[in-house]
Amino acid sequence: MADIWLKNCxxxxxxxxxxxxxxxGKITSLKKAAPGGEENLDLKGAVxxxxxxDGHVHLRDPGLTHKEDFRTGTxxxxxxxxxxxxxMPNTKPPTNTPQAFQEKLEIADKKSLVDFGLHAGVDxxxxxxxxxxxxxxxxxxxxxxxxxxxxxxxxxxISEIKGHKPLISLHCxxxxxxxxxxxxEREKGNLNPxxxxxxxxxxxxxxxxxxxxxxxxxxxLSIHICxxxxxxxxxxxxxxxxxxxxxxxxxxxxxxxxxxxxEKFGNLAKTNPPLRDLKHKLGLSxxxxxxxxxxxxxxxxxxxxxxxxxxxxxxxxxLEVTLPLLLTQINQKEISFKDIKRLFCExxxxxxxxxxxxxxxxGMDADFVVVDMxxxxxxxxxxxxxxxxxxxFEGFKVKGMPVMTIxxxxxxxxxxxxxxxxxxxxxxxx
Numbered sequence: 370m371a372d373i374w375l376k377n378c379x380x381x382x383x384x385x386x387x388x389x390x391x392x393x394g395k396i397t398s399l400k401k402a403a404p405g406g407e408e409n410l411d412l413k414g415a416v417x418x419x420x421x422x423d424g425h426v427h428l429r430d431p432g433l434t435h436k437e438d439f440r441t442g443t444x445x446x447x448x449x450x451x452x453x454x455x456x457m458p459n460t461k462p463p464t465n466t467p468q469a470f471q472e473k474l475e476i477a478d479k480k481s482l483v484d485f486g487l488h489a490g491v492d493x494x495x496x497x498x499x500x501x502x503x504x505x506x507x508x509x510x511x512x513x514x515x516x517x518x519x520x521x522x523x524x525x526x527i528s529e530i531k532g533h534k535p536l537i538s539l540h541c542x543x544x545x546x547x548x549x550x551x552x553x554e555r556e557k558g559n560l561n562p563x564x565x566x567x568x569x570x571x572x573x574x575x576x577x578x579x580x581x582x583x584x585x586x587x588x589x590l591s592i593h594i595c596x597x598x599x600x601x602x603x604x605x606x607x608x609x610x611x612x613x614x615x616x617x618x619x620x621x622x623x624x625x626x627x628x629x630x631x632e633k634f635g636n637l638a639k640t641n642p643p644l645r646d647l648k649h650k651l652g653l654s655x656x657x658x659x660x661x662x663x664x665x666x667x668x669x670x671x672x673x674x675x676x677x678x679x680x681x682x683x684x685x686x687x688l689e690v691t692l693p694l695l696l697t698q699i700n701q702k703e704i705s706f707k708d709i710k711r712l713f714c715e716x717x718x719x720x721x722x723x724x725x726x727x728x729x730x731x732g733m734d735a736d737f738v739v740v741d742m743x744x745x746x747x748x749x750x751x752x753x754x755x756x757x758x759x760x761x762f763e764g765f766k767v768k769g770m771p772v773m774t775i776x777x778x779x780x781x782x783x784x785x786x787x788x789x790x791x792x793x794x795x796x797x798x799x
Contacts, residue, residue: 373778374403374661375410375737378417380729381706386414391735394777399731410737410780412773418710419729419785420452420776421692422484422717424506425595425618425663427684428454430476432461435755437668437686439480443792445666445755446483450738450771453726453795454483454688455506458490465490470503474794481792483776484736486721488538490665494519496499497526506721507536507593512577513569513641520584528588529548533799536721537585538593541602542569542642555679562678563631566643571599574642578602585613592616592711593720598642598666599649616660616720618650621691622761624662630761636674636681638761640667649794650723653703661720662712664691684755690748694762696769698738703712722797739773746770754787 371390378387388409390398403409425685428442439456446454456477464473470489477485489505491497497508510523551568571758573629578594582605585592591614597603610623610680624636628640628646667684674681692713698704710728718727725734745768750760774782781790 371397371407373408373410375412375417376403376414377414379414381416381418389729389735391778393709394731394735396731396733399729415508415772416706416740417729418450418706418738418740419714419727420532420738420774421450421713422453422454422610422723422726423451423664423666423688423713424452424661424665424721426688427457427459427668429460429668430480435756436670439485440482441754442666442668442688443480443482443485444787445686447774447776447787448754448771448785449688449690449758450692450735450740450774451688452483452738452774452776453485455486455488455721456785458509459511459596463490463492464488464677465492465495467499467503470500470505478794479534482781482790483792484795485792486723486795486797487658490578491523494522494526497523499679501527501530501535505535505796507538509538509540511540512581513540513542513573515543515544517580522605524584524588524590525639528590534590535588537590537742538595539577539581540595540641541581543576543580546570546573548578552792559762562639564626565631565639565678566585566628566645569641569643570772571649574599575601577606578605581607582609582613582615585615589593589613594618595640595663596623597621597651598645600651600655601649603651603655603658618661618663619656619659620663620665621622621687621694622665623651624653625694626761634761634763636678637686637759639678639681639683640665640685641683641770653698656704656708656712659712662691662717664688666755668755670757671759674784685761686753686755686759688755689753690760690762690765691745692738692740693748693770696742696767697767700742700768722799723795724798725796735775735778737775738771739775740769741783742769744768744770744772772782
């Protein structure tokens with residue numbers, strides 16, 4: 370007997386209604402109808418998707434909890450349909466030592482409302498083997514902050530690990546180009562936010578992507594390119610995917626916004642890499658060549674965002690806007706449910722080795738998001754569960770919204786109300 374049955378669930382793109390049996394947090398049965406007499410939750414024909422997996426979030430915990438913490442960040446995730454989030458290492462202290470990694474795991478275990486994993490940073494390459502034993506989602510490297518020699522050391526150390534080699538995730542912007550271009554723009558004394566793209570030009574990304582690919586080829590390692598923002602970068606990645614395992618990620622802001630939003634929203638639209646002009650940016654037609662979507666949820670305070678263009682921190686809070694934006698595109702027949710399942714469920718699970726999640730199938734974790742494709746709304750940052758009450762998507766009209774999020778069989782969000790739950794650290798298997 371199942372603990373509970375979800376009945377009258379519409380599974381897409383097959384458009385068939387099923388009953389889903391859940392026991393001990395796992396999917397135990399998929400049937401046309403739920404057995405009589407057992408506890409059930411009637412979804413009344415609503416569309417149900419696998420719980421979304423966000424491979425790229427910054428929950429700011431520890432050390433920066435005035436911006437966000439694991440409790441508020443995962444409440445935002447639940448409201449956005451995300452049942453698993455993978456947190457980046459640039460906190461205070463950075464998650465770049467075994468001790469800091471263990472401490473963040475303990476914080477997440479106490480606070481997280483959805484399941485979670487951690488990316489690791491690198492401070493001392495000689496600690497990589499010890500860090501790898503803690504099974505991070507990846508080693509995250511910011512190429513705009515490190516020298517090429519240091520990057521080579523990291524690749525060398527990871528290549529020497531016996532057995533499975535950890536994934537390397539990369540923020541690809543060339544340090545020298547960024548520093549030189551930023552200095553040039555700052556010297557002009559211009560404080561208009563729309564110049565930010567010139568300070569971190571498109572070629573800074575393509576040069577870094579090219580160097581990352583060469584490094585991966587040299588050492589025979591798998592790499593993941595975060596927040597790809599230009600067509601040229603994506604072309605470089607696609608051209609070598611038959612030779613090495615290199616995967617790509619696209620954010621909602623690089624998908625739906627362009628550099629003109631820096632004029633409209635100022636620093637609220639400031640992010641790294643910057644929003645691109647129409648000549649360079651990616652669009653909906655490029656999704657078939659992208660491996661995953663990631664929100665790059667990067668919250669700050671409004672006070673920080675009101676600083677000048679050079680001092681205001683980069684980052685946009687996206688956990689609560691991404692799925693409504695995508696569902697709107699489905700209603701407009703620009704994309705399909707199959708796209709969302711591939712980009713936010715199936716491929717993230719494969720890339721990061723989260724084998725118990727990403728698909729609705731017997732034996733998998735009972736993680737789901739239920740969506741109402743007729744529900745309409747307007748994006749208002751004041752309504753966010755995130756501490757960050759701003760968004761360059763402010764005022765966007767959406768049609769199609771998540772109305773229920775279920776983590777391992779427990780309802781964590783229903784109609785915008787978030788319920789208590791204990792998230793678990795994900796297990797990686799390759």
